[in-house]
Amino acid sequence: xxxERLFGFLKPRIEMDSWDGxxxxxxxxxxxxLPLACVGQMPFVPEVQVGAQVRSxxxxxxxxxxxxxxATLTGEVTSIGPxxxxxxxxxxxxxxxxxxxxxxxxxxxxxxLRQADADELIxxxxxxxxxxxxKPEDLRGHIQGDELLPVTSxxxxxxxxxxxxxxxxxxxxxxxxxxxxxxxxxxxxxxDAKVVVVVPQRFRGELSSExxxxxLMGVSDDYIDNDWRLILARIAGVGNLTVRAARxxxxxxxxxxxxxxxxxxLKKGLPRTDKLVTVSGKGLAQPVTVSTRxxxxxxxxxxxxxxxxxxxxxxxxxxxxxxxxxFDLQAPITRETDAVTVLGAPEVYHxxxxxxxxxxxxxxxxxVDIQVGLAARxxxxxxxxxxxxxxxxxxxxCGLCGFVCPAHRPLxxxxxxxxxxxxxxxxxxxxxxxxxxxxxASEE
Amino acid sequence: xxxxxxxxxxxxxxxxxxxxxxxxxxHQALALxxxxxxxxxxxxxxxxxxxxLTVGCVLVFEWLGTRLMKREGSVLDGSALLQGLxxxxxxxxxxxxxxxxxxxxxxxxxxxxxxxxxxxxxxNPVFLTYAILLVSWPARLNAxxxxxxxxxxxxxxxxxxxxxxVGNGAVESFPLGSLLLGQQIGGVGSSMVLLxxxxxxxxxxxxxxxxxxxxxFLVGMFLTALVLNLSDPANYAPPLFHLFSGAAMFTAxxxxxxxxxxxxxxxxxxxxxxxxxLLAVIIRTFGVFPxxxxxxxxxxxxxxxxxxxxxxxxxxxxxxxx
Ligand code: SF4
Ligand code: SF4
Numbered sequence: 001x002x003x004e005r006l007f008g009f010l011k012p013r014i015e016m017d018s019w020d021g022x023x024x025x026x027x028x029x030x031x032x033x034l035p036l037a038c039v040g041q042m043p044f045v046p047e048v049q050v051g052a053q054v055r056s057x058x059x060x061x062x063x064x065x066x067x068x069x070x071a072t073l074t075g076e077v078t079s080i081g082p083x084x085x086x087x088x089x090x091x092x093x094x095x096x097x098x099x100x101x102x103x104x105x106x107x108x109x110x111x112x113l114r115q116a117d118a119d120e121l122i123x124x125x126x127x128x129x130x131x132x133x134x135k136p137e138d139l140r141g142h143i144q145g146d147e148l149l150p151v152t153s154x155x156x157x158x159x160x161x162x163x164x165x166x167x168x169x170x171x172x173x174x175x176x177x178x179x180x181x182x183x184x185x186x187x188x189x190x191x192d193a194k195v196v197v198v199v200p201q202r203f204r205g206e207l208s209s210e211x212x213x214x215x216l217m218g219v220s221d222d223y224i225d226n227d228w229r230l231i232l233a234r235i236a237g238v239g240n241l242t243v244r245a246a247r248x249x250x251x252x253x254x255x256x257x258x259x260x261x262x263x264x265x266l267k268k269g270l271p272r273t274d275k276l277v278t279v280s281g282k283g284l285a286q287p288v289t290v291s292t293r294x295x296x297x298x299x300x301x302x303x304x305x306x307x308x309x310x311x312x313x314x315x316x317x318x319x320x321x322x323x324x325x326x327f328d329l330q331a332p333i334t335r336e337t338d339a340v341t342v343l344g345a346p347e348v349y350h351x352x353x354x355x356x357x358x359x360x361x362x363x364x365x366x367x368v369d370i371q372v373g374l375a376a377r378x379x380x381x382x383x384x385x386x387x388x389x390x391x392x393x394x395x396x397x398c399g400l401c402g403f404v405c406p407a408h409r410p411l412x413x414x415x416x417x418x419x420x421x422x423x424x425x426x427x428x429x430x431x432x433x434x435x436x437x438x439x440x441a442s443e444e
Numbered sequence: 445x446x447x448x449x450x451x452x453x454x455x456x457x458x459x460x461x462x463x464x465x466x467x468x469x470x471h472q473a474l475a476l477x478x479x480x481x482x483x484x485x486x487x488x489x490x491x492x493x494x495x496x497l498t499v500g501c502v503l504v505f506e507w508l509g510t511r512l513m514k515r516e517g518s519v520l521d522g523s524a525l526l527q528g529l530x531x532x533x534x535x536x537x538x539x540x541x542x543x544x545x546x547x548x549x550x551x552x553x554x555x556x557x558x559x560x561x562x563x564x565x566x567x568n569p570v571f572l573t574y575a576i577l578l579v580s581w582p583a584r585l586n587a588x589x590x591x592x593x594x595x596x597x598x599x600x601x602x603x604x605x606x607x608x609x610v611g612n613g614a615v616e617s618f619p620l621g622s623l624l625l626g627q628q629i630g631g632v633g634s635s636m637v638l639l640x641x642x643x644x645x646x647x648x649x650x651x652x653x654x655x656x657x658x659x660x661f662l663v664g665m666f667l668t669a670l671v672l673n674l675s676d677p678a679n680y681a682p683p684l685f686h687l688f689s690g691a692a693m694f695t696a697x698x699x700x701x702x703x704x705x706x707x708x709x710x711x712x713x714x715x716x717x718x719x720x721x722l723l724a725v726i727i728r729t730f731g732v733f734p735x736x737x738x739x740x741x742x743x744x745x746x747x748x749x750x751x752x753x754x755x756x757x758x759x760x761x762x763x764x765x766x
């Protein structure tokens with residue numbers, strides 16, 4: 001990972017890596033766990049009961065608006081109960097135990113993606129359970145009140161969020177023709193909106209002939225150039241933006257993997273069941289990118305790759321800079337998981353609650369120029385508003401501040417805590433406002 | 445069945461560039477070594493005695509203090525070592541042993557622990573201590589009075605004191621070259637101008653201190669002195685005399701650059717440095733204490749949170765237009 005350059009006179013710089021290797025397809029696991037909720041969306045209501053026998057691709061749970069969770073295995077529903085999201089929130093999940101033989105639901109393939117019209121493609125994707133992290137309906141526009149605001153730009157990111165992950169960029173090397181075809185389909189679905197495909201600079205030249213109708217954006221291998229949120233901001237012509245503002249401005253972000261999978265699923269007429277995940281760390285000479293079923297427990301993947309995990313090791317969903325540590329190897333791979341990183345006990349890094357010496361290195365490296373040291377001190381002592389005003393609201397959660405802090409303070413965590421405390425406060429304020437309004441209405 | 449492994453969890457990031465607080469303070473202390481050696485060469489065993497006694501006492505008191513405050517680690521973080529060394533270099537070679545002990549105690553208790561230790565103090569502990577001693581035992585701190593029994597190749601009076609009492613006529617008896625080499629009465633090592641400059645440059649090049657602060661301070665001092673000197677060359681000392689006498693260089697590279705008591709934003713650092721240089725010359729020229737640098741620093745320390753409000757704007761979160 002990055003080092004301090006020129007005797008520490010210049011800022012440390014973290015580079016994205018570009019290793020390659022084959023994508024390894026793992027045999028289906030003997031059990032999967034599928035979350036019944038995704039961020040910012042209605043939870044799914046189970047349509048099967050414990051004990052039911054299901055086929056691969058069958059609908060397990062759905063929302064009133066037809067988005068669904070599909071079985072990624074053939075087998076029996078063994079439980080419906082609590083499950084943890086990668087960042088530790090409790091949601092409902094459904095567990096399947098594999099049967100001996102895999103049976104798929106009947107497929108309804110789309111003959112030629114390029115001949116279909118937008119509604120056909122979007123409806124097709126909804127039926128195939130595309131629901132997270134984006135909804136195909138997003139491509140129709142953003143609903144605000146009674147209005148449908150049209151989409152202005154669609155960004156397709158074929159770059160990974162962190163060094164050490166090779167998922168999105170592998171789509172360009174290993175699934176190039178599927179990707180190109182799918183981008184054409186996205187272009188149809190997005191109608192008049194501008195479609196921007198974001199790729200590592202080195203791919204830009206060779207792709208320009210294959211993707212003639214879209215805008216190609218090449219990014220350097222500097223870690224911070226690869227931040228998805230800042231890329232959206234760049235496309236929108238602003239410095240930085242929130243996810244909500246992006247949505248309201250009609251921006252949609254799709255990952256290259258989601259796009260490629262969407263095209264493939266439409267062609268095959270089967271729901272999505274697979275996910276690419278880069279596994280790296282202890283015991284592996286080189287990181288490996290594997291293709292596995294959604295819902296596969298981390299432990300199964302590690303076992304397949306011959307990785308032993310022992311006491312005191314750390315297992316992350318995600319990479320070194322942003323990843324979420326897991327306490328349970330049964331935690332499943334979800335659509336948002338791009339990497340599993342294993343750190344052996346001797347290499348785990350422990351931030352400490354030591355005081356800030358005010359050296360200023362965190363603020364110097366922050367890509368959005370937050371006064372991190374100050375904001376973090378506010379957050380540390382529960383002064384959420386002050387932390388927010390000092391810049392916490394602009395944090396893109398890149399982790400660089402914590403990476404350089406000589407006092408080893410958990411800076412990213414302080415920023416995250418301020419952000420979530422503020423979100424909670426806003427939510428409860430909105431709630432009590434609604435209550436007051438309701439009270440006033442009933443009094444009248 | 446084997447029980448599942450007990451995994452370690454902690455918050456992201458899970459990698460670190462490798463810098464530590466001890467590394468930073470350790471290098472700052474290291475950069476003071478040339479000046480300390482120069483001081484020992486000039487003042488002999490008496491100088492060594494003061495340095496070792498101060499550092500030793502500070503470390504012991506700091507250890508006790510952190511024990512009492514139930515804090516971990518801070519003796520090993522190097523900041524006590526650095527500040528002990530700084531205090532030792534600031535005291536003159538004839539300082540009685542009991543005063544050294546008192547100074548160490550004042551610095552650890554009042555300067556550091558009282559404000560909550562490292563990262564908490566609002567005033568530079570070294571200069572705060574020196575200021576307290578200066579007000580409490582002015583005669584004891586008078587280096588010239590306590591170093592009389594020596595044969596010296598240079599005038600046995602502090603340059604700034606000579607200038608304040610005799611006026612600009614005194615300046616000629618202190619050639620810049622010998623000031624630069626530390627040939628002046630003062631602290632054991634705080635007047636080793638050239639050696640301090642070398643140490644400071646090392647720190648700047650390695651990125652252990654912010655380069656803007658010392659540069660701004662020296663520029664501020666130079667310009668203020670220059671303006672005064674040009675307005676009345678007979679009464680006001682020339683700029684380089686200010687830069688090379690007393691604890692100016694020591695302040696520029698080792699005191700003002702203390703992170704906790706200074707600003708972090710680039711322009712704030714410039715304002716802080718220039719402001720301090722200006723104040724230092726003014727206090728030296730018109731104040732009661734000849735080396736006003738100490739009080740200038742303490743005043744700027746107090747103002748630093750305010751000054752640090754000068755910062756480049758955040759790359760703001762905006763709502764794009766459709
Ligand atoms: S994680 Fe730290 S460095 Fe990155 S944007 Fe947030 S505050 Fe700035
Ligand atoms: S890098 Fe760490 S010690 Fe330095 S100012 Fe930031 S929080 Fe404080």
